[in-house]
Amino acid sequence: DETLAEFKLTHEQLLQVKKRMRAEMEAGLKKKTHDTAKVKMLPTFVRSTPDGTENGDFLALDLGGTNFRVLLVKIRSGKRRTVEMHNKIYAIPIEVMQGTGEELFDHIVTCISDFLDYMGIKGARLPLGFTFSFPCKQTSLDAGILLNWTKGFKATDCEGEDVVYLLREGIKRREEFDLDVVAVVNDTVGTMMTCAYEDPNCEIGLIVGTGSNACYMEEMRNIEMVDGEQGRMCVNTEWGAFGDNGCLDDIRTIYDKAVDDFSLNAGKQRYEKMISGMYLGEIVRNILIDFTKRGFLFRGQISETLKTRHIFETKFLSQIESDRLALLQVRTILQQLGLNSTCDDSIIVKTVCGAVSRRAAQLCGAGMAAIVDKIRENRGLEHLEITVGVDGTLYKLHPQ
Template identity: 55%
Template sequence: FICLSFSLSTCSAHSYCILYAANTIHTVGVSGEHTAAGGGGNASYKRINPVSEGSCTVVWAVDHYDVFLCPHTEKGDFLALDLGGTNFRVLLVKVSDNGRQKVEMENQIYAIPEHLMRGSGTQLFDHIAECLANFMEKLGIKDRKLPLGFTFSFPCRQTKLDESLLVSWTKGFKCSSVEGHDVVALLRKAIRKRGDFDIDIVAVINDTVGTMMTCGYDDHNCEVGLIVGTGTNACYMEEMRHLETVEGDEGRMCVNMEWGAFGDNGELEDLRTEFEREIDCGSLNPGKQLFEKMISGMYMGELVQLILVKMAKEGYVFQGRVMSALAHPRTLQDLLRVLRELGLDPSPEDCAATQRVCQVVSTCAAHLCAATLASVLRQIRDNKATDRLRTTVGVDGSVYKNHPQFAQRMHRMVHRLVPDCDVRFLYSEDGSGMGAAMVTAVAYRLDMQHADSLTFFC
């Protein structure tokens, strides 16, 4: 029975899979010696290196220029854009300080049609500018030049707080003439072309950084940001002495890991199944973001679909019938509805097999996510030279939020892998967008203070 054999082989491989992934990332990607980008494993160095365009380290470590500050004296109105999937959000965050800081937020979600996800970069950013104008018009703030933070959740080389060059598209996007270009400049160009409003783009960040910033506002022990949604990624606070391209050894800096690209140099070949290989071959970016294709929401449903199709073809479920509705890519939610719409009168065994496949796929994803997170927690613990780490992980993403068992399975496995770490998981509602506004608020205050000091000096 193929379902049973797949389930048992997957479950029995969990311990090996978890230890392999955790140890590989821990010893090669985050701590210890690191494989040089594009070096094929021959060159090595002691510190984390930033990504080179067109290549990556085992775990992509991109240096961020975000100062991790929890704002306490910030006040004012700040805009934020949050782009990281098929929808994007525009937010207005109001920070008031009447003895006790208060944060209020208004936001609206806008869709990105599929033809824009795969069209030209100009069309995409024109659409974003149009939606931003629509949002500001509705709130009656179109005549104000407000500071804005831009959450852009794709692999980038960040050179300044307000400058970020896209390395590669992921999560179904493939817009032309954007890779290698500064996304902030492209947004500014689209806004200038309209000419009906103006804004001050202060900062661009990744959604993981935004999530960590938001959670850090409520819990100052938050040192890790984690996203498990359409895609997956994480960031954490690293000691400056471990960052090769940053001057100085004192203090810490936020590192955007881009761990969705783990495995792109072949580290996960022993773990990837035929189903994950098939998904990769049919994707817009074959050979890229391999870890993301093993655990994120964009691909979990298709993994289940491919397993069920193979089982049906071999006569183990649905009386051996493969209906067209099942043969085409579906989301996990769609698959459950398909079972009722196929007209196959599925047997209790069919239903149990489908449930088991879904359980195995989601459990494996949760455990792989836990393994990579455990290695990051070890790194933080070792940095602090403490026997027991107490820290908080800020989490956001549709899979973590909406899957009924994913969070619990991931939590359990993290505690099992790092029993010497007391980890609190803090869910961040709208964390990535709110975090962009918070970074913008801090940066804007520092800019104003700097300008005032220059005026006083003159």
């Protein structure tokens, strides 16, 4: 209980997190502090949400996690608006995620080629939207320079390059089909736009999946990195990097530090590492190792499994925390992981998972509160009604 008490954040602490997030957002928006700001507040060049007049056939790519999706989207406007989608999911092998940029984009183009064959549309030169869920400095809607990889990606020769150019070059190399790449968007922006198509009140996008991030409609007058005062533009906060300057150190635990130290991008994306699916299982594993060393768990025996990094996938956490699960089933899950547990062990494991996910949800909520407050103040309102579009595997799979 003493150890898990660190994971129980008080109302005061959460208000502090909200206040700090707000300060970091302001730093990212201002010209004089933007370069040193950790929360980058990147302009997306998306100036409005959909209005329902959109029409046509579009290809969409979605790259951002362990899977890659290619979609054909048929939008029909008019009295009866319809959206018809066909998609196919392709795996991205770890050696491609961490190989050369050319290999990564060749793999992407191979998947597109397969999909065009599958749908029988290789001849049509369709407009393509590229959802690319990594920090990009955009200069226009169809140009985005990758600032840095996150979430386990490490392909060479991509950072500092325009990802639309890399995609176009990959398509050229294949000499098989042609596409018109019209936009590159962050997954948060894609989520906000998709939700806004159904609900015009949606002006925030949130992702809680492999990683975590949010975007929202900001007033142009506050975005000092882009010229112009009129209207609004969607800003990709890249909030995963919140805390990279040490401003969350007072609530980070030794387990958070261990997870960060052993990650591919140590010292970066610290807020994301306390919230998102790629890391929660690792936090749990580190706590379980510590508890076992201290003799509270597994009769003090640390199995080889428990020493294996990334063994606790998000889906295990979600399963263990499911209220419908009897302790016997928790034991079965632990057995699949090579962990022979008693009933008491199962109770402890379930409690640890609960404490880690609850903190993740609260931290995420504190960040969201900072964004909602900012929008409300921007508009000089006492009361704001707004919808948040949410997506991501952790959000969708987790029972609470």
